[in-house]
Amino acid sequence: MKRKSFEKSAHVVAWINKAEWDQILEYLYSKDCALQKFALHRISAWKGRFGNSTPVAVESTADLVRCQVLDRSGHLETDDLVLLYGTALVRFVNLITERKQRKVAAPLRRLANKLNIPEWIVNLRHDITHRRLPTLKWCRKGCQFVLEWLQQEYWSRQLGSQLAEHWDSESESEEEQDEDGLGQEDEFTVRQRKREAHQKARRLLISYEKEQFQAFDGLHKENKSKQAWFNRSSDLGGILIQIKAFPVDSSDVLMDVLLSDGFLVPTAEQLESLDIDSIDGDGDPATPCIPLVFLRFWLPLLKTLASQAFVQVFVERLFMELQLSEETSRHRTHYIAGWISEILDCNRHSHRERNPNESKCQRKARLKDKIFVKPVPLPWQKLLTVCLQAPCVATPHLLQQILVDMEPPLPQDTQQKLHRLCCIYTQGGDPGRSPTGAEGHARLHAGRPAQEDAAGVGARAGGDPPPRRGAPPAQSLPQLPSEEVAEDLQEKLSPNVLLERAAALRGSPWQVCADNVKWKDFPLGKVPGQSEDPSCLMVDSYSTLSVLDQHLDLDKSAQHSVYTCTPGPHRPGSDGPLWTHSDLSKLKSGLQLF
Numbered sequence: 001m002k003r004k005s006f007e008k009s010a011h012v013v014a015w016i017n018k019a020e021w022d023q024i025l026e027y028l029y030s031k032d033c034a035l036q037k038f039a040l041h042r043i044s045a046w047k048g049r050f051g052n053s054t055p056v057a058v059e060s061t062a063d064l065v066r067c068q069v070l071d072r073s074g075h076l077e078t079d080d081l082v083l084l085y086g087t088a089l090v091r092f093v094n095l096i097t098e099r100k101q102r103k104v105a106a107p108l109r110r111l112a113n114k115l116n117i118p119e120w121i122v123n124l125r126h127d128i129t130h131r132r133l134p135t136l137k138w139c140r141k142g143c144q145f146v147l148e149w150l151q152q153e154y155w156s157r158q159l160g161s162q163l164a165e166h167w168d169s170e171s172e173s174e175e176e177q178d179e180d181g182l183g184q185e186d187e188f189t190v191r192q193r194k195r196e197a198h199q200k201a202r203r204l205l206i207s208y209e210k211e212q213f214q215a216f217d218g219l220h221k222e223n224k225s226k227q228a229w230f231n232r233s234s235d236l237g238g239i240l241i242q243i244k245a246f247p248v249d250s251s252d253v254l255m256d257v258l259l260s261d262g263f264l265v266p267t268a269e270q271l272e273s274l275d276i277d278s279i280d281g282d283g284d285p286a287t288p289c290i291p292l293v294f295l296r297f298w299l300p301l302l303k304t305l306a307s308q309a310f311v312q313v314f315v316e317r318l319f320m321e322l323q324l325s326e327e328t329s330r331h332r333t334h335y336i337a338g339w340i341s342e343i344l345d346c347n348r349h350s351h352r353e354r355n356p357n358e359s360k361c362q363r364k365a366r367l368k369d370k371i372f373v374k375p376v377p378l379p380w381q382k383l384l385t386v387c388l389q390a391p392c393v394a395t396p397h398l399l400q401q402i403l404v405d406m407e408p409p410l411p412q413d414t415q416q417k418l419h420r421l422c423c424i425y426t427q428g429g430d431p432g433r434s435p436t437g438a439e440g441h442a443r444l445h446a447g448r449p450a451q452e453d454a455a456g457v458g459a460r461a462g463g464d465p466p467p468r469r470g471a472p473p474a475q476s477l478p479q480l481p482s483e484e485v486a487e488d489l490q491e492k493l494s495p496n497v498l499l500e501r502a503a504a505l506r507g508s509p510w511q512v513c514a515d516n517v518k519w520k521d522f523p524l525g526k527v528p529g530q531s532e533d534p535s536c537l538m539v540d541s542y543s544t545l546s547v548l549d550q551h552l553d554l555d556k557s558a559q560h561s562v563y564t565c566t567p568g569p570h571r572p573g574s575d576g577p578l579w580t581h582s583d584l585s586k587l588k589s590g591l592q593l594f
Contacts, residue, residue, distance in 0.1 A: 014046035014054075025155050028061060029147070033069050040066055056095045057154035063088040064143050064150075071140070078136050085139035086128035092146055093117070093125040116153070121145065197250040201257045204243050205301075209263070211236045212297050213273060240304045251310065255317050265335045266294060285330070285393045288338040295342070295369060306372040312379060315343050316386060323390035337394035343371065344401040350375040380406040388422070396423045427520060 015021050020042070027039035043062045047054045067085050070076055076084070097111040112122045124142045127134050211233060246254055258264050271277070274293050283289060305314075318340045325332040349366075350373055367373045384402055387395060399422050403415045410418075501512050517528055 014049035021158065025158075028065050029151060033072055036065055036069050040069070055154075056099070057150050060088070060092040060095060061147065061150050061155070063091060064147050067143055082133050082136050082139055085136070085143055086133060089121075089139070089142050089146065090125050090128055093122060117149065118145075194250070194253060197246075197253045198257065201246065201250075201254045204239060204246075205257055205263055208236070208239050208243070208301055211239065216274060216297070236300065240300060243301065244304050251313070252317075254305075255314060259317070259321050259336070261332070264298065264339060265332050283334070285334055287397050288334050288341055288394045290335070290338040290342055292369065299369065299371065302371045308376050311343065311372065311376045315340060315378065315383065318343075319383065319386040319390055322392065323386070333392055333394070337392065337398060340398055341394075341401060344398070344405065346370045346372055347376055347378060348401070348405050349373075377407075378405075388418075391422075391426055393426055395426050424519060427518075 015024070024039045024042050027035040030036060040062055043058060046058065067081070067088050070084060071081055093108065093112070096115060096117070097108055100106070100111045100114060108125075109119055109122050112119070121142060124134060124138060215233065215236075243254075261267060262270070266274075266276075271294070274291075274297065276291050276293055283291075318336055322333065322336045322340065325336050349370060380402065384399075384406065387398055387402055396419060399419055403410060403419065409415075498512075505511055513527075515528075522528065
């Protein structure tokens with residue numbers, strides 16, 4: 001123990017003796033700039049000896065005192081002083097609070113509170129870093145307060161017998177090592193708990209799948225209606241109770257397992273067991289939907305979990321998975337997008353006003369296959385952002401569902417432009433064509449989902465309702481390659497639309513591109529055949545303006561402005577120099593692209 005305490009006291013410092021320390025402390029907090037400059041020079045020598053081990057408090061004090069010295073000199077402008085003070089204050093807050101950070105980052109305000117640093121200092125640092133720069137008055141006030149804080153919390157504590165003890169001492173390092181050890185132990189406990197929760201969730205979901213597959217096989221053998229599938233068995237009810245009682249803080253683990261392959265994203269063997277053709281099960285990638293049998297397979301579980309908090313988090317998580325699945329599997333992308341569309345569709349049906357002519361049985365039958373029936377307030381602005389960040393072939397369809405139900409709604413013009421750009425970016429075609437050319441897109445362009453229009457047409461015609469989810473179409477159409485589809489879309493443009501576009505672009509250097517171009521290979525702002533040379537942006541013809549005319553215009557406007565224009569030495573009385581092709585070539589030759 002004695003040896004350890006001796007090693008603690010044997011601390012190498014950069015100052016010669018205690019007298020030099022006392023002298024530098026006195027000079028730093030004096031009002032004489034000459035004495036403060038002398039102290040700053042000595043601290044520079046200390047930093048040369050310390051290297052990277054300079055005490056944070058000493059370095060911060062020197063930076064702030066240097067700001068005061070330059071401020072009193074009167075050689076700097078106000079803006080320069082604000083930047084100088086701001087840099088010193090930002091470094092102080094960052095360096096002081098950095099020592100208290102652990103592996104899990106904590107807010108600066110909480111760390112500053114532990115160090116007795118007031119919140120307004122942290123707010124001042126935030127304004128300097130992220131917002132409008134504060135006034136010089138506030139910077140001076142913050143500098144003075146921080147210097148007083150450093151004197152009280154650091155310099156005054158060194159006046160005792162233990163001069164070498166400072167914030168980076170070995171005793172504090174040992175304390176931090178103990179805290180780090182506790183932090184590592186806590187982190188190990190968290191990982192262990194998460195692993196156990198993952199295993200439990202997977203075990204429960206596998207048990208749920210076994211019960212549902214057994215129920216489906218029993219109905220299939222007895223040739224019973226699929227309606228009997230809604231009658232839960234006692235074993236299935238017990239599993240659902242355990243899943244519902246899953247810890248709230250482990251809901252993200254449950255979502256991880258649900259969205260893994262073999263659960264909400266079925267495998268080929270699971271689709272075959274449910275008599276779902278893997279090709280028909282994927283359906284149209286542009287309008288994804290979940291097959292009805294597979295939806296009913298998971299409906300009891302999803303209805304059990306469909307609380308407001310779960311639905312809000314789950315739909316955001318689905319969009320995050322959609323952004324990742326686009327790069328891995330088209331099959332996975334289709335089912336992830338299908339579940340998103342199903343949740344948005346459920347929310348739309350829950351907001352629909354009840355038809356007075358609809359009976360209770362009809363309403364029950366309509367809402368029977370819905371995950372939830374009560375409206376859920378979704379974070380629409382956030383969903384719109386994550387939807388646009390996950391571009392895929394189904395994005396226009398999902399975007400339209402969000403725009404239709406969004407509260408508060410975006411302006412109609414903004415909705416149309418967003419949807420149109422999204423269709424172009426995802427190779428979905430241009431929804432702004434005439435109705436004869438693209439009826440489906442025209443319906444989306446009008447702000448109504450295609451499913452509602454199809455249902456309305458069927459009701460008005462008095463015919464059968466539209467086919468249920470997952471049912472095969474009456475007549476399958478041959479799938480054309482994407483190149484042929486693009487050519488078809490171009491051919492469907494009516495002459496009236498072509499005339500309207502030509503009239504809108506009359507007198508403009510732009511024209512409609514009728515070529516079959518893969519626009520996904522070109523970022524926004526570039527066109528095919530565009531040169532990388534900056535001179536390609538120069539126009540072929542332009543008008544010249546004399547320098548004299550420019551100055552005359554400036555002189556006229558100077559009467560209404562606080563800024564004055566000082567005339568240059570070369571201003572002839574009648575004719576000014578003109579920009580020539582030679583001058584432009586010299587300017588272009590001197591340009592550098594970074």
